[in-house]
Amino acid sequence: MSGALGGSTLPAPARALLGRIGGWWRGGSFTAVIAMAARASSQLALLGVTLVATRTLAPADFGVFAIAAALLTLSRTMLYTGPFEYVLKAPQADGPAVASAGLAANLAVALGWVVLLCGAGLAAPFVFRGPGVALLLFCLAPSNLLAALAGWEEAMLLRGQLVRRYYAITVVTEIAAGLGAALLLVLGWGLWALVAQVYARLVIFIVAYRAVLVLPPLPRPSVRETHKVLAWSWSRYGSVMVGFLANYSGDLLLGAVFSPAASGLYRAGNRVVSALADMFVQPAGLLVTTGLAAERARGGAGDGAWLRLSGLFGALCWPALAGLAVVSDEIAPVMLGPAWAGAGPIIAVFCVARMAALPIAVASSVLVIEDRQNRVLWIQSAAAIATAVLTLALASQGPIAAAFATTLVALGWAAALAVAAWRARRVHGGALGDLALLVLWPTLATLGLAWGGRLLALHWHLLPGQTLGLVVPLGLAGWCLSLHAVRRALRAGIAALGR
DSSP states (O other): OHHHHTTTTSOHHHHHHHHHHHHHHHSHHHHHHHHHHHHHHHHHHHHHHHHHHHHHSOHHHHHHHHHHHHHHHHHHHHHTSTHHHHHHHSOGGGHHHHHHHHHHHHHHHHHHHHHHHHHHHHHHHHHSSSSHHHHHHHHHTTHHHHHHHHHHHHHHHHHTTOHHHHHHHHHHHHHHHHHHHHHHHHTTOTHHHHHHHHHHHHHHHHHHHHHHOOOOOOOOOOHHHHHHHHHHHHHHHHHHHHHHHHHHHHHHHIIIIIOHHHHHHHHHHHHHHHHHHHHHHHHHHHHHHHHHHHHHHHTOOOOSHHHHHHHHHHHHHHHHHHHHHHTHHHHHHHHHOGGGGGGHHHHHHHHHHHHHHHHHHHHHHHHHHTTOHHHHHHHHHHHHHHHHHHHHHHGGGOHHHHHHHHHHHHHHHHHHHHHHHHHHSOOOHHHHHHHHHHHHHHHHHHHHHHHHHHHHHHHHTOOHHHHHHHHHHHHHHHHHHHHHHTHHHHHHHHHHHHO
16 A cells, blocks of 8 residues: 555656656755745845835835945845855864854854944934934844844754755745735834834744754854954955945935935835846855855865856846846836836846846855955955945936946946956856856847837837736747757756756
8 A cells, every 4th residue: 555655556657757856856956946936035025015115105214214224234244244154164074163153253243233333323313314314223233133143043054955944934034024014014104114024034034043953062162263253254244345335335325415315216226126136146146155165065176067057047037137127117107106207217227237246146156165255355345446436426416327337337346256256166168158048048039029019019109007018928938939049058057956
């Protein structure tokens, strides 16, 4: 009876199909699907909160939160680099000692950021108009202590290669926190609904991670090991700081030079594009990092799988952003509301900037794993200076000009990091050719048909909703047709996931 239940009586084709499904389930392909689905649900939850916020908050109020959230993002990013990465790639023999030191280092950094954000809150009324930014910074600063613990638990989870559990927890947490924030916004909580969301998601992460983690016996953190972790992390913190300036100069300078309302318009457009791009950028960077870190911990050498993996995600990310850029003027009023129609051109410009985010994420992961984090720091420093100078020069022209400044620098930033990563981890030319095929053909096909549909919509004087109904299916058809032309490179990318 047990043999029958196990499938021994099934026909041979059915058993073969079950075997292939089982192999797909165990292999990297299914992990990638989970990663993108999890990131999609997270970004949809974030986008849903943004859409509710744009309909319940004025652009100025949303801009106040955008400015405070930009500073909070800087502190958060530092808690997910440095010790986080050091714990992730430490040799197996040093795991427990490094884990203890990593937790101590992360908590020390978090405490420092609580103090720094409170200091920024004291200075905020002299830089930005009104007291709103200062009050939010005081309320959000203590959340860094929770983030330090959540970040350490996440590193331990990924170190154990529990990627699927990590993404499952991410889905549940982001959806729960997003629904809670949306409900509070509808009930009239205003900006405090967004503050509650920050704390709620951290608490859920901490509890959920701990529920699935099986930690080894951890020794008391030694001062020497903790200092070693922090010393290694300094260059990564420098990278985070300059990367923050490169990514958020627009928010801060528009808020100071123009108004919080301009900053809100800029951030809302960026948020729409990021919700789409991060479904692919974050999983690509994470899977490249964990895969290369596992190879490094085992002492193995790579075979270019990371490059084919990047192409696979690029075949999804770049066409989607190209299609979004074509319909940006229709998306803005439909998604954000009539008051946010001016965000359309900003969305189109940011689509190009977020295309650059994929090579930036992947190349940075390669360089960090290869202990070339200083190279990342220097390139990001140049990008940050260029962004600050260009944004400062153009901020008085409004948010669209600031978005152009960010995009131009992002393209140069991506090119420089890609060259550095190629030199640090060379692979044969076939992998580079697969990367180009997987990214360029689907992007050009999607852009061509979507733009053709947009021209038809303009000729027929279609309404925004009707335009979307015409352009989106045409763009999707172009992407599907292009897959036949890249089928060999596509199979190579899927095989890289399986390995």
